[in-house]
Amino acid sequence: GGDGILWAPPWAAAGGAAAAAYAPHDHICYSDGVYWVGRSVPRVIVPEERVPAPCKAYWKLWEVKDRYLPGLYPDGAHPYAGRAVGVDVGASPGGWSYCLAKDFGARCVLAIDPAPRDTYDPLLAPYTQRPEKDGDAVEATLAPAAGPPRIAIVQEKGGDALPRCVLTPRVPVALFVSDMNDQMEHTAELAESLRGVYERPALVVLTLKNKSRGDFDARKAATKARLSTWLSNVTEMHLFANTTLETTIVGEVL
Numbered sequence: 001g002g003d004g005i006l007w008a009p010p011w012a013a014a015g016g017a018a019a020a021a022y023a024p025h026d027h028i029c030y031s032d033g034v035y036w037v038g039r040s041v042p043r044v045i046v047p048e049e050r051v052p053a054p055c056k057a058y059w060k061l062w063e064v065k066d067r068y069l070p071g072l073y074p075d076g077a078h079p080y081a082g083r084a085v086g087v088d089v090g091a092s093p094g095g096w097s098y099c100l101a102k103d104f105g106a107r108c109v110l111a112i113d114p115a116p117r118d119t120y121d122p123l124l125a126p127y128t129q130r131p132e133k134d135g136d137a138v139e140a141t142l143a144p145a146a147g148p149p150r151i152a153i154v155q156e157k158g159g160d161a162l163p164r165c166v167l168t169p170r171v172p173v174a175l176f177v178s179d180m181n182d183q184m185e186h187t188a189e190l191a192e193s194l195r196g197v198y199e200r201p202a203l204v205v206l207t208l209k210n211k212s213r214g215d216f217d218a219r220k221a222a223t224k225a226r227l228s229t230w231l232s233n234v235t236e237m238h239l240f241a242n243t244t245l246e247t248t249i250v251g252e253v254l
Contacts, residue, residue, distance in 0.1 A: 054121030058095030083174035089158035090180020101149040127151040172199035184208035202253040210245040
């Protein structure tokens, strides 16, 4: 029935070239132990796993790029391609940092995670640079946007790295993403801590993890409401690569 619709993108009823490119279909799919039913929704292409990616989490951010952004910018001209600075908190093994560099074309990505460098997938090697000292990561971020996209690995926790690498030098952040395995309130708090330095428009993508299991729905609603006080176009998406114990929140700083 109508209540079973998985997702109703804005361009489904908009007409024109955007609607023609995404012919609506009725479909049912099985993902992560749940059957999803869609009625008159655009066809969603699920990438084959044999396509090289650092990890399965890569496909979460890839799907946001191909599902969320076309809904807001049906002409395909979204403002998040080729931006200067992206920040990925909880980056290892590098799936989202790789997506920011490769698919979004962010000129510099700060990959923040206390995990050792050798936990990052080799696919990131063409983009990474090894700072001689920690401060070089900030200097690389502030360098002119020239040359290929690059990823600067910062081996620290997000709460320690953001004040030093982003807030103090006031680095303009256009993309903030986090898929870290932490309490959802902390994830939202880190994203909100950068409100004074976001370069508008900015894209924020957060995975909310169900760490306590018992009160997930109530905590998720409260976190989403908090994010909605400063983000626009806030949308909850259960992505194909999400587990049953997590969901994804996407929004814009306008």
